[in-house]
Amino acid sequence: xxxxxxxxxxxxxxxxxxxxxxxxxxxxxxxxxxxxxxxxxxxxxxxxxxxxxxxxxxxxxxxxxxxxxxxxxxxxxxxxxxxxxxxxxxxxxxxxxxxxxxxxxxxxxxxxxxxxxxxxxxxxxxxxxxxxxxxxxxxxxxxxxxxxxxxxxxxxxxxxxxxxxxxxxxxxxxxxxxxxxxxxxxxxxxxxxxxxxxxxxxxxxxxxxxxxxxxxxxxxxxxxxxxxxxxxxxxx
Amino acid sequence: xxxxxxxxxxxxxxxxxxxxxxxxxxxxxxxxxxxxxxxxxxxxxxxxxxxxxxxxxxxxxxxxxxxxxxxxxxxxxxxxxxxxxxxxxxxxxxxxxxxxxxxxxxxxxxxxxxxxxxxxxxxxxxxxxxxxxxxxxxxxxxxxxxxxxxxxxxxxxxxxxxxxxxxxxxxxxxxxxxxxxxxxxxxxxxxxxxxxxxxxxxxxxxxxxxxxxxxxxxxxxxxxxxxxxxxxxxxxxxxxxxxxxxxxxxxxxxxxxxxxxxxxxxxxxxxxxxxxxxxxxxxxxxxxxxxxxxxxxxxxxxxxxxxxxxxxxxxxxxxxxxxxxxxxxxxxxxxxxxxxxxxxx
Numbered sequence: 399x400x401x402x403x404x405x406x407x408x409x410x411x412x413x414x415x416x417x418x419x420x421x422x423x424x425x426x427x428x429x430x431x432x433x434x435x436x437x438x439x440x441x442x443x444x445x446x447x448x449x450x451x452x453x454x455x456x457x458x459x460x461x462x463x464x465x466x467x468x469x470x471x472x473x474x475x476x477x478x479x480x481x482x483x484x485x486x487x488x489x490x491x492x493x494x495x496x497x498x499x500x501x502x503x504x505x506x507x508x509x510x511x512x513x514x515x516x517x518x519x520x521x522x523x524x525x526x527x528x529x530x531x532x533x534x535x536x537x538x539x540x541x542x543x544x545x546x547x548x549x550x551x552x553x554x555x556x557x558x559x560x561x562x563x564x565x566x567x568x569x570x571x572x573x574x575x576x577x578x579x580x581x582x583x584x585x586x587x588x589x590x591x592x593x594x595x596x597x598x599x600x601x602x603x604x605x606x607x608x609x610x611x612x613x614x615x616x617x618x619x620x621x622x623x624x625x626x627x628x629x630x631x632x633x634x
Numbered sequence: 635x636x637x638x639x640x641x642x643x644x645x646x647x648x649x650x651x652x653x654x655x656x657x658x659x660x661x662x663x664x665x666x667x668x669x670x671x672x673x674x675x676x677x678x679x680x681x682x683x684x685x686x687x688x689x690x691x692x693x694x695x696x697x698x699x700x701x702x703x704x705x706x707x708x709x710x711x712x713x714x715x716x717x718x719x720x721x722x723x724x725x726x727x728x729x730x731x732x733x734x735x736x737x738x739x740x741x742x743x744x745x746x747x748x749x750x751x752x753x754x755x756x757x758x759x760x761x762x763x764x765x766x767x768x769x770x771x772x773x774x775x776x777x778x779x780x781x782x783x784x785x786x787x788x789x790x791x792x793x794x795x796x797x798x799x800x801x802x803x804x805x806x807x808x809x810x811x812x813x814x815x816x817x818x819x820x821x822x823x824x825x826x827x828x829x830x831x832x833x834x835x836x837x838x839x840x841x842x843x844x845x846x847x848x849x850x851x852x853x854x855x856x857x858x859x860x861x862x863x864x865x866x867x868x869x870x871x872x873x874x875x876x877x878x879x880x881x882x883x884x885x886x887x888x889x890x891x892x893x894x895x896x897x898x899x900x901x902x903x904x905x906x907x908x909x910x911x912x913x914x915x916x917x918x919x920x921x922x923x924x925x926x927x928x929x930x931x932x933x934x935x936x937x938x939x940x941x942x943x944x945x946x947x948x949x950x951x952x953x954x955x956x957x958x959x960x961x962x963x964x965x966x967x968x969x970x971x972x973x974x975x976x977x978x979x
Contacts, residue, residue: 452677604859619677619680
C-alpha cells in the first residue's frame with residue numbers, strides 16, 4: 399500500500415470508529431447526526447472536531463460524546479495521536495481540556511459536578527431499550543401480530559433487521575438478556591417481565607416519541623446553525 | 635379571536651416575551667454568553683416557516699409596535715401572558731424583565747397578564763422584592779428558570795427548602811400559576827439537566843398551585859408525562875411543541891400531541907407562541923387547520939375535536955388566569971375529561 403493509500407484507509411477507519419460513538423440521548427451515531435465537523439488524518443495523527451446543535455447543549459452529554467470519540471479514535475490501529483475537540487460550545491474549553499488530560503467529568507468541572515456520568519449514561523440506555531421495544535413491537539403489530547401475544551414472544555420472533563440488532567445491542571450493554579430465545583419484553587430496570595405490560599408498552603411508545611422528537615429538533619437546529627452541513631462530513 | 639369555518643377561538647398566548655438582547659445590553663466580560671444565548675434562540679426560529687424568519691438585529695431587539703402588531707393585529711391573540719427571563723448575569727438591564735413587560739402591559743390595558751419570577755438564592759431581600767412586584771403588577775403567576783446562572787451557581791432546584799418558602803408566599807399572595815422552564819446547564823452539571831422530579835415534589839406538596847412545565851419538559855417528554863399522570867395540578871406548556879415541531883417536523887408533532895392528549899388530556903395543555911422566537915399567527919392558524927394524520931404509527935390517537943382545540947388555544951389558560959371569556963367564545967357545556975392513562979391491551 400502506498401503512503402497515500404494508507405492514510406486514506408486510516409481515515410476511513412477513523413470515520414468508522416466515529417460511527418460507533420452515539421449521542422447518548424438520541425441513541426444515534428455522531429456521524430449520522432452531522433456532529434462531526436472535521437475529521438483529518440495525517441500520518442499517525444488524527445484530528446477530529448465535533449459540533450452540536452446549540453451553544454448551550456447540555457455539557458454532560460457533550461462531555462460523554464467527546465470522551466467516547468476520543469477513546470474510539472485512539473483505538474484505531476495506526477493512530478498514535480488522537481485529538482478530539484468540541485467547537486462552538488460554551489463549555490468547549492473545559493471539556494476539551496478534561497478529555498485531553500483524561501481527567502474525568504468531575505475534575506473537568508471542579509465545583510460544578512459531583513460525580514461521573516456512568517449512571518446518566520445507563521439511564522439513557524434504558525430509555526433506548528424502551529424506544530427500541532416500541533420500534534420492533536410496532537412492526538410486529540403492523541404485520542398482524544395480536545397485541546395480547548407480545549409478552550409470549552422472544553427476540554428471535556422479531557424479523558431480522560437493524561431495529562432488532564439495535565435493541566439486542568442496547569440490552570447487552572445493560573447486562574439484560576439479549577439472546578434470540580430471551581423474552582421480547584423485559585423491564586429494563588429488572589430484566590424480568592414488566593408488572594403491567596400495557597402500561598410498559600405505552601411508555602415504550604412515549605419514550606420513542608420523545609427520543610424522535612428530540613432528534614428532530616436537534617437535527618433541525620444543527621441545519622439552521624450550519625446551513626452548509628454535509629460538506630465537511632467525511633472530508634479531510 | 636380567530637374565526638375559521640364558522641368556529642370562533644378565544645386565543646390566550648400563554649408564553650410571550652419583550653426582550654432586549656442587543657449588544658448595548660450585553661454585560662462586559664459576558665458577551666460570549668449573551669451572544670450565544672440570543673443566537674441559540676434565533677436558531678430555534680429557523681424551525682418555523684421561512685417567511686416568518688427575522689434578521690438577527692431585529693430579533694435581538696424589536697419594537698413595541700411590532701410586538702403589538704404581530705400578536706394582536708395579525709396574530710389572533712386576545713390575551714398574552716408575559717413570562718420573564720431575567721438573565722442579569724449576561725444582560726445589563728436584564729433580558730426580559732417583569733419591569734419592562736409591565737411597562738408595556740400598562741400601556742395596553744387588558745391585553746397582557748404580567749408574570750414575575752422568584753429566585754430562592756436571593757434570600758430575604760429577594761422575598762421582599764418579590765412580594766412588592768406581585769402587589770405592584772398584580773401577578774397571578776411566576777416563571778421560574780431553575781437553570782439561571784448567578785455568580786458561581788449554575789442553577790437551583792425546586793426541592794431546595796428556600797424554594798418552598800417562596801411557594802408558600804405564592805399561595806398566600808394568590809400567585810397560583812407556577813411556570814417552570816426546564817433548561818440546560820442546571821447545577822450540578824453531572825445530573826440530568828431536564829430532570830422534572832423537583833416539579834413532582836412541589837406539585838405534591840403544594841396542591842393549591844398549578845405547575846405548568848414549559849416546553850413540556852422537552853427533551854424529556856416521557857419523564858414529564860410520567861410525572862404529570864400522577865399529579866392533578868401539573869400542566870403542559872406547548873411553547874416549542876407547536877413552534878418547533880408543527881412546521882419543521884409534522885410527524886413528530888403529531889406523535890407528541892397524541893402522547894400529550896393521551897397522558898395529560900385536553901384540559902391540561904396550554905398554548906404558547908413563545909414570541910419573538912415564533913410569531914403566533916402561523917401557529918394559531920396552523921393548529922386550527924391541523925389534525926392527526928391517518929398513519930399506522932398514529933393509530934392509537936383519535937383526531938382532535940374543535941372543542942379540544944378551543945381549550946388548548948385559550949380556554950384552559952383563561953381558566954387558570956381567571957380571564958373573562960366573552961359568552962359566545964365559551965364552550966357550551968364544559969366538562970372535565972380525565973386522561974386515558976393507559977392503552978387498552
